[in-house]
Amino acid sequence: MTISADLQSARQEADKLDVADRLSQFRKQFYIPSHDGSEVVYFCGNSLGLQPKITADAMQLEMKKWQDDAVKGHFSGDFPWMTYHEFLQETGADLVGAKPSEVVYMNSLTANLHFLMVSFYQPQGQKRKMLIEAHAFPSDHYAAASQLKWHGLDAEQDLLLLETRAGEDTLRTEDILGTIDKHAAELALILLPGVQYYTGQVLDMKAITKKAQQYDIPVGFDLAHATGNLVMHLHDWGVDFAAWCSYKYLNSGPGAVAGAFVHEKHHGKELPRLQGWWGHEKSSRFVMDNDFKPAPGADAWQLSNPPILSLAAVRASLEVFKQAGGMQPLATKSLQLTSFLRQMLEQFCADKVRILTPKEAQGCQLSLVIQGHHRPGKEIYQALSAAGIVVDWREPDVIRVAPTPLYNSFQDAHRFVETLVAEL
Ligand SMILES: *Cc1c(COP(=O)(O)O)cnc(C)c1O
Numbered sequence: 001m002t003i004s005a006d007l008q009s010a011r012q013e014a015d016k017l018d019v020a021d022r023l024s025q026f027r028k029q030f031y032i033p034s035h036d037g038s039e040v041v042y043f044c045g046n047s048l049g050l051q052p053k054i055t056a057d058a059m060q061l062e063m064k065k066w067q068d069d070a071v072k073g074h075f076s077g078d079f080p081w082m083t084y085h086e087f088l089q090e091t092g093a094d095l096v097g098a099k100p101s102e103v104v105y106m107n108s109l110t111a112n113l114h115f116l117m118v119s120f121y122q123p124q125g126q127k128r129k130m131l132i133e134a135h136a137f138p139s140d141h142y143a144a145a146s147q148l149k150w151h152g153l154d155a156e157q158d159l160l161l162l163e164t165r166a167g168e169d170t171l172r173t174e175d176i177l178g179t180i181d182k183h184a185a186e187l188a189l190i191l192l193p194g195v196q197y198y199t200g201q202v203l204d205m206k207a208i209t210k211k212a213q214q215y216d217i218p219v220g221f222d223l224a225h226a227t228g229n230l231v232m233h234l235h236d237w238g239v240d241f242a243a244w245c246s247y248k249y250l251n252s253g254p255g256a257v258a259g260a261f262v263h264e265k266h267h268g269k270e271l272p273r274l275q276g277w278w279g280h281e282k283s284s285r286f287v288m289d290n291d292f293k294p295a296p297g298a299d300a301w302q303l304s305n306p307p308i309l310s311l312a313a314v315r316a317s318l319e320v321f322k323q324a325g326g327m328q329p330l331a332t333k334s335l336q337l338t339s340f341l342r343q344m345l346e347q348f349c350a351d352k353v354r355i356l357t358p359k360e361a362q363g364c365q366l367s368l369v370i371q372g373h374h375r376p377g378k379e380i381y382q383a384l385s386a387a388g389i390v391v392d393w394r395e396p397d398v399i400r401v402a403p404t405p406l407y408n409s410f411q412d413a414h415r416f417v418e419t420l421v422a423e424l
Pocket residue numbers: 108109110111137139140193197222224225245
C-alpha cells in the first residue's frame with residue numbers, strides 16, 4: 001500500500017478502504033461518543049473500549065429475571081446464574097487460542113495475577129527469582145513484588161528486571177531469551193506482558209514460552225493489551241497461565257470481570273491454590289461436607305459466585321467478537337488499519353513524531369513521541385482532545401493511539417492524522 005502525496009488524496013484512499021472493509025458494519029453496533037455535534041475519533045480502546053449496543057439488553061435481561069424470578073433465577077431462563085460463567089467459556093477461549101476448560105472469567109486482572117501466582121510461583125532455595133520487565137505496568141510490579149514479600153523474600157534482590165538496551169525504546173527478543181538462559185538456575189517464574197502497555201510492542205510469547213520450557217520455568221502473561229487485539233495460541237504455545245482485563249479491547253465496561261487462563265497440563269494437579277466454593281467441582285458443590293474437590297479446569301481457581309450483571313456485559317461483548325468471526329478477521333483488518341495510520345504518520349509528520357512501537361511487533365496500538373523544538377507532547381495531546389480526538393497520554397511523554405478493528409474506520413485514522421498535522 002502506498003500513500004498518496006497529500007492529505008487530500010489520502011482521504012480518498014481512506015474512503016476506498018472503508019468501502020472495501022467487510023467489518024465496517026460493526027461500528028454501528030457501538031455507541032460512539034460525540035463532541036461538538038459529531039462523532040469523536042475514538043482511539044482509546046486500549047484504555048476503555050466502547051459500549052456495544054447489545055450490552056444494556058443483556059444486563060436488563062438479568063435485572064428482569066431478578067425482578068420476576070428472584071432466587072429461582074439461578075436455574076431459570078436461557079442463562080441460569082448458577083452456570084453463568086460457562087456461557088462465556090467457548091468464545092472467551094477462542095479469543096485467546098485456548099480450550100474452553102482453560103479459560104474462566106472471574107475477579108479483576110490484578111486479583112487474577114495474584115491468585116495464579118499463588119499456584120505458579122513456588123520459590124525454592126536458589127530457584128526463587130521472578131523475571132518481570134523493568135517498566136512493567138505499576139499494578140503488575142506491585143503484585144509481583146508483594147508475592148515475593150509474601151514468601152519472605154526480598155523484592156530488591158529477587159525481582160529480576162528486564163531492561164531495554166541503552167538508547168533503545170523496546171525489548172529485543174534475543175535479550176529476553178538471553179536473560180532467561182543466563183538466569184535459568186535461579187528463576188522460579190517469568191511474568192511478562194503480551195503487549196507492552198507503554199510502547200505497544202508485542203512480545204514474542206511463543207519464543208519466550210519455548211525458552212522457559214527448556215528450563216522448566218513456569219511462564220505467565222499479562223494479556224491486558226493483547227486480548228481482543230492479537231491472534232494468540234495460548235494452548236499450543238504451552239503458556240502456563242495468563243490473565244487479562246475485559247474493559248480494554250473487550251469492551252465489557254469499566255471494572256468489568258476479568259479473564260484467566262490455566263493450561264490444561266495443570267488441570268487436576270495438586271497445586272497450591274487459594275480456594276473458594278465456586279472452585280469446587282460443581283456436581284457436589286452443594287453437598288456442604290467441607291471436603292474441597294477442585295473443578296476439572298480453570299474453573300477450580302474461582303472463589304465466589306460471580307457478579308452476574310458484570311458477566312452479562314462480558315457475555316454481550318464476546319457475542320460481538322463471535323459475530324465478527326473471531327480474532328482472525330479482526331487482526332487482518334487491524335494490521336491494515338494500523339499500517340495505514342503508520343504510513344500516514346511517516347509520510348506527513350516524520351520529523352515531528354517518533355513512533356516507539358516497532359513495525360515488526362505491533363498490534364493495533366502505536367505509541368507516539370512528539371519530538372523536536374515544537375509544542376510539547378502534552379500540549380498536543382490536549383489540543384487533540386479539544387478537537388474531538390480521544391487518545392491517551394502516558395507520562396512521561398507518550399501519546400497512545402489505538403485504532404480498533406471493531407469500531408474504527410480508515411476515515412478515523414485519516415481524521416486523526418489531519419488534526420495532528422494541523423496542531424504540530
Ligand atoms: C490495564 C492494566 C492493568 C489494570 O489492572 P486492574 O486490576 O484491572 O485494575 C494491569 N496491568 C496491565 C498491564 C494493564 O494494562
